[in-house]
Amino acid sequence: MSTPVTVLILPGGDPDGLPLTVADFRSELGEGVEVLALAGPDLDGERAAAAGIPLADPGAIAGTGRILAFARAADRLVPGALEARLRTFSPHREIGLQIAGHVLVGDDGAEVRRVGPPVPGSDPDDLLIRRTAEAAAVLARAESLDLTHLELLSRPFGDIVVWSRVAHDSGFTISGESAAEVRLDPARHGYAPEVWIGQLLETVSAAEGPDRPGESSTRRELLRRLYLTGEEPPEPVDLAAVFAGKLRPEGATDAVIADLQWIAERQSEALRLERLRWAEGEVAEAEIPSLTISEEIIEAQSKLSEVGASMAQMQSGARRLEAEIYRRDAIISDLENLTHAEAHERGAAPAGGEDAE
Amino acid sequence: MSTGDGPRLLVVAVANSVHTASYLRLLQDSGWRVELFDAQHGGTPHPDIPAVRVHTAWTHEQKPGYAFTIQPPASGSTAGFTDRAVELSDLIDEFDPDIVHSHEIQHAGALVDLARRHRGGTLPVPWLQTSWGSDIYMYSRHRHYVDRIRSVVTGADYFGAECHRDVALARALGFRGRAVGVWPVVGGIDIERIRGLSRPGPASERRTIAVKGVLGSISRGEIAAEALELVGDGLAGFEVCTYQTTRDLEPRFRKAVEDGGGEYRCVSMAAAASVPHDEILAMHGRSRVSLALNDSDAMSTSFMEAMAAGSFPVHSSTSCGYEVTPPGRGTLFVPPRDPKAVAEAISRALEDDDLVDRAQEMNRRASAEHFDRGRIRARILDMYERIFDQAALEALR
Numbered sequence: 001m002s003t004p005v006t007v008l009i010l011p012g013g014d015p016d017g018l019p020l021t022v023a024d025f026r027s028e029l030g031e032g033v034e035v036l037a038l039a040g041p042d043l044d045g046e047r048a049a050a051a052g053i054p055l056a057d058p059g060a061i062a063g064t065g066r067i068l069a070f071a072r073a074a075d076r077l078v079p080g081a082l083e084a085r086l087r088t089f090s091p092h093r094e095i096g097l098q099i100a101g102h103v104l105v106g107d108d109g110a111e112v113r114r115v116g117p118p119v120p121g122s123d124p125d126d127l128l129i130r131r132t133a134e135a136a137a138v139l140a141r142a143e144s145l146d147l148t149h150l151e152l153l154s155r156p157f158g159d160i161v162v163w164s165r166v167a168h169d170s171g172f173t174i175s176g177e178s179a180a181e182v183r184l185d186p187a188r189h190g191y192a193p194e195v196w197i198g199q200l201l202e203t204v205s206a207a208e209g210p211d212r213p214g215e216s217s218t219r220r221e222l223l224r225r226l227y228l229t230g231e232e233p234p235e236p237v238d239l240a241a242v243f244a245g246k247l248r249p250e251g252a253t254d255a256v257i258a259d260l261q262w263i264a265e266r267q268s269e270a271l272r273l274e275r276l277r278w279a280e281g282e283v284a285e286a287e288i289p290s291l292t293i294s295e296e297i298i299e300a301q302s303k304l305s306e307v308g309a310s311m312a313q314m315q316s317g318a319r320r321l322e323a324e325i326y327r328r329d330a331i332i333s334d335l336e337n338l339t340h341a342e343a344h345e346r347g348a349a350p351a352g353g354e355d356a357e
Numbered sequence: 358m359s360t361g362d363g364p365r366l367l368v369v370a371v372a373n374s375v376h377t378a379s380y381l382r383l384l385q386d387s388g389w390r391v392e393l394f395d396a397q398h399g400g401t402p403h404p405d406i407p408a409v410r411v412h413t414a415w416t417h418e419q420k421p422g423y424a425f426t427i428q429p430p431a432s433g434s435t436a437g438f439t440d441r442a443v444e445l446s447d448l449i450d451e452f453d454p455d456i457v458h459s460h461e462i463q464h465a466g467a468l469v470d471l472a473r474r475h476r477g478g479t480l481p482v483p484w485l486q487t488s489w490g491s492d493i494y495m496y497s498r499h500r501h502y503v504d505r506i507r508s509v510v511t512g513a514d515y516f517g518a519e520c521h522r523d524v525a526l527a528r529a530l531g532f533r534g535r536a537v538g539v540w541p542v543v544g545g546i547d548i549e550r551i552r553g554l555s556r557p558g559p560a561s562e563r564r565t566i567a568v569k570g571v572l573g574s575i576s577r578g579e580i581a582a583e584a585l586e587l588v589g590d591g592l593a594g595f596e597v598c599t600y601q602t603t604r605d606l607e608p609r610f611r612k613a614v615e616d617g618g619g620e621y622r623c624v625s626m627a628a629a630a631s632v633p634h635d636e637i638l639a640m641h642g643r644s645r646v647s648l649a650l651n652d653s654d655a656m657s658t659s660f661m662e663a664m665a666a667g668s669f670p671v672h673s674s675t676s677c678g679y680e681v682t683p684p685g686r687g688t689l690f691v692p693p694r695d696p697k698a699v700a701e702a703i704s705r706a707l708e709d710d711d712l713v714d715r716a717q718e719m720n721r722r723a724s725a726e727h728f729d730r731g732r733i734r735a736r737i738l739d740m741y742e743r744i745f746d747q748a749a750l751e752a753l754r
Binding site: 104106107112113114115116119122123125126129130131132184186189190191192193213214216217221224228229258262266 | 363364386388515521522524525528535536537538680683722725726727731732735736738739742743744745746747749750753
């Protein structure tokens, strides 16, 4: 007897296209197939009911003996591909996940790019780094998923984290099929800052326990985008809350503090460079991005631990000193009609030089 | 690699560089159709370049061992840099890439920038610029080069570098596009291979010192030799291996080591590219300390290889290695022209077992995270794909 299949529609995608997605699954697997909606942003009971499907009860799904297929609203299945994917995945009961390829399409349905499955032998970490696994191209065993996984799947960028974790814990296999046509979505694809920040935030927030390979890089990339490149997050980021999961005894508190310290240093360097550029008259003051040693970094550090608090004090002291030096240079610059860079050089020279002679 | 229906990538880079070859090998079997436009005026393409079409400035002989194919200009050769930029512009029309990636600024970025100007100031596709070791850190301080760098970074849509320091410098020089990330220009190193060639056990039990012995416009091999002279008796009982050694410096290294009671071995000479690279990796893998001094640097290969091989790096402070391993604990950074400071650092690393053993573990973890080729390949492909998708999204608007 073949393993029963449940389809989970994840939040995201184009809500208007949900009925078409549901119809695709019914056409592929029969009218009786169980199709459920996982509640989350833009996907509530009302929208689900309008497409003729109920909301999922995560507690009734996690850990069961079913195979789960996924999709977002408006994803269109490639005819025949789901059956082929199930045929190759079903026999491997020991493997938790299968990832196929997909086709990115534009609003008009025209193909933009074919995305293959992960290269055979890829490390599960690669799924986090190269975030190309689309929900509609994934099959998973419900017994490999727990409630935390399902909670993550209900968040806008949580699915990649779940695929990576399940691949780590239960292994993964690939399918050469192109599973579905997926609409190019500015909220999830491309290089827009909010896409990057959203995915990084989700990855960092979801991390638990000691650092895994790549987690420090992910944190630093998030910090760099928030505090160096001046990319505006869609909503304010509470760093202490983002890093809260790392504060438990088995967490990586020291590593998190080191990363915060690291970004504070980089920010200081960037700030110095911007000032130099301004001092040399290359840019108007108004054009300079608001690069400052961020209060949020200091606050997060102080919340993290006593070590963090003392680091925050040091940072704060360094910041005050830096401000004083800057004020001194500005005064010299005004008094002696020097560029800011020249004034800094004059101010930094050892006392008692020419004046003493 | 260059055939297929996938998206198209035009890489503009110096074709006779092993770094270019190493980077292009990373893109094999990626689904991208890649072609290489040689940014240097002359120079035979590096034999390790994979199966791509290489658009050269001159006619080169197609040798049987080459995986790549050579595509010289129609005239057989190109007279000057500006003509070459026009050829690049023509190739952009002919090949119709989805992304133009100039991999190095002084030649490659400058050519793309000229091609951009030739086309009235804009390219029809996204332009990704990545910085090599000294591209920004050193050359932006020279009046002769800084205008070129400014022009390139202000024109580029995307920018990447080996370290965050260089991304910040690009911003200060006028870059206002999107920073794609930070990774080694060579595309990382083979961590597993290096570990396989490394001696097991703690670094403190190793009795070898690896020294980069090259003397050039940037490399400071002569300071390394002077530092070894100052270490003197501290070298007793150690094997000192130099690599990329300049002929002039080799006798000086030998004398310094033998006078100090050590055993000298020259692993490779500067011109001896025929020495298998595994020899260099194995040298780091049996070394307690690896010394390299450069006047300018980013994330140098010798630094990465030493870290991965468990050898304690004593490296010039011009490197941005401090972004991946803490100074004073994971490595000792020294002024590249201060032999006394270098000698002190070597002595400390030879005497302090705890320092090198702790660093060994820390650096192995950091190198797996930051330098692993598989991991970097995933990041690079993600970068190209997202740039491609972003262009498609912008076209839809």
